Amino acid sequence: MTAAKPERPRLTRPTRTPRMPWMPMSSPPTSPTSTTRPGTAPTYPRSAGLFVIRRRSFSLLLHRRSAAVAGVLLLLLTGAMLLSACAGQTYVPPGEVWRVLRGHGGPYDLIVGELRVPRIVLGALVGAALGMSGALVQTVTRNPLASPDVIGVGHGAAAATVLALATGTVASPGALPAVSVAGGLAAAALVYVLAWRHGMQPSRFVLTGVGIGVALSAVVQLYLTESELAAAEQVKLWLTGSLNGRGWEQAVPLGWVLLVSLPALVWASRALRPLGLDPDTAAALGVRVHRAQLALTVLGVILAATATGAAGPIGFVALTAPQLARRLTRAPQLPLVASALTGAVVLVTADLTARTMMPPLEIPVGALTALVGGPYLLWLLAAPKS
Template sequence: MRPARIRGRTSVRTSVRASARASTCLPTAATARYPGSAGLAVLRHRSLSLLLHRRSAAVAGALLVLLGAVMLLSACLGQTYVPPGEVWRTLRGTSGTYDLVVGELRVPRIVLGALVGAALGLSGALVQTVTRNPLASPDVIGVGHGAAAATVLALATGAVASPGALPAVSVAGGLAAAALVYVLAWRHGMQPSRFVLTGVGVGVALSAVVQLYLTESELDAAEQVKLWLAGSLNGRGWDQAGPLGWVLLVTAPALVWASRAQKQLGLDDDTAAALGVRVRRAQLGVTGLGVVLAACATGAAGPIGFVALTSPQLARRLSRSPQLPLVSSALTGAVVVVGADLVARTLVPPLEIPVGALTSLVGGPYLLWLLGRRG
């Protein structure tokens, strides 16, 4: 009986694998035969092939143009208006009139905002892919709370000698909080609902630690922590943008792998296992990548809420793709953060609203709408 059972299992696995290939790797001439494949195209070069979603590519191109326009507008507007031509000449180094305003104050801040938004958008898409829940994000699973708690403890104990070391401390705290959530949620596997609920509980506990410190600490230290907790790009520049840019560059190959793993994680566990996919390993790898990106973004600019939650869903609604588009999610996050920072700088001059407060003000109603829409 065992040989027959093995042959049956092998035949089932072969048939499932064949059907999956037929649904995800369609040749260009045959895409019209399959439902939902009309928007797909196959790019081939010798032995390499790439399955491309046409609308997602078009949306990504439009978002890239929009990001460039928002970045240029942010470089021009402020207490001192700078014409676009002068911005361009300053970037080329042919004009020294606005070197301080554009070259040293605005451009580093804009670049950092774009990088932070891209990292948060990617992390949100990865976490929501694993949990299969649009309400999940790195904020929900305790990454931001862990970074805040680590920063607070470092300031309280005097472990940080200079403010420049705070980003590294917050990154370590975010990674430690996510690891704790993963360990507590593991029960012979990772169930998405248990993972999210455990993250909420850990986040509440870490938030209580922060509030206790703010209540008992000295005024100067409390003000420093409050400023960091608000999530702001004010006073930040190349020192924070450089390391975050290197993180995005180094993780680019892992993001390519994650985009392929998305298709596998979109299936139910039994089907994915029948295709030979190591589901638990893929879930751990995709979640870990999302946590690293979120922790590094939080370390660079502080906790900027709701960007990781909203960006992937906005990108998916724009592209109408069967899975969360990573490139469009990154570009959407970049547009949201740079645009929110522009509004925060120019809404009530000369005061500056922290960009994290503005994104939370917009993201809170969106979360309520999403909860009501899902019943």
């Protein structure tokens, strides 16, 4: 008689409740801290001060305070332009200014429509171009004391203008802006070639620009001491930077340059964010640091050279506008739009002050910006790093 084998426990399949058509399908558990869904833009906490604008494949990250500051600066710019159109040796009421702008003419058509408005528009465009150029150069060099003036753009434009006047290659004064633009671009290209050594280091780039600028300044001074009095006075007036006697002939080309550069500026506003970090961190994020630095430098030099050709070398606007914009917005990187608006407000206000400070005399706006920018530079050197 044999012993009975123990029965093996039967494995039973767990019963499942049948899913009815109205019941949702089960989904994997999600983390309680997850605030996004796949394929959607992430949401940021309110404390970060950021929000995302997303349209299909395009997304743009905006800083709330930067957007608010840009709106306030735009209102300030509009008020400064209106005040500049009204104020002067002849006061024009705002209603008459608005009448001239609508094309109805009137007794103030010559003063407002042909003298003040073109000058004001040119000042706003030059200030915006210098502000953006300073933001680009300071981000690339990672130095708040850098500006297109430091890397030799203004000195190259001045030297080219002086050589053109000395050799008589310029047939008309209207060709001087093109000559100054070519000189600024050539000087910046020379600085870049001499500073390049297995990559671009910001310190070498700035020091090379300072050296080239000193050499070009010596060329200008040599011409001023050896030239005739009339030619020397013309060069001195151009070197101070002034909006007097300038209008649509200079404003329209600069406006076209800014309009054509708009796609590149949109790209630059996104490229500035990773370049504000450490170069190794930016490279780890997949950014081609050297290519981005070269592209941003070229864009900044083009803007600065075009602005210099339109109004002469106006100093300290490209230096102060980005830093003022950063302190107003408290953004982690230099804000491009706020820098442009700050530069426009600063230059329009400075030109208004230069016109109305000592009537009937008119101070060149470049001299006034240098007078204000010098103490600011000293304060920037002494201030603790933020």
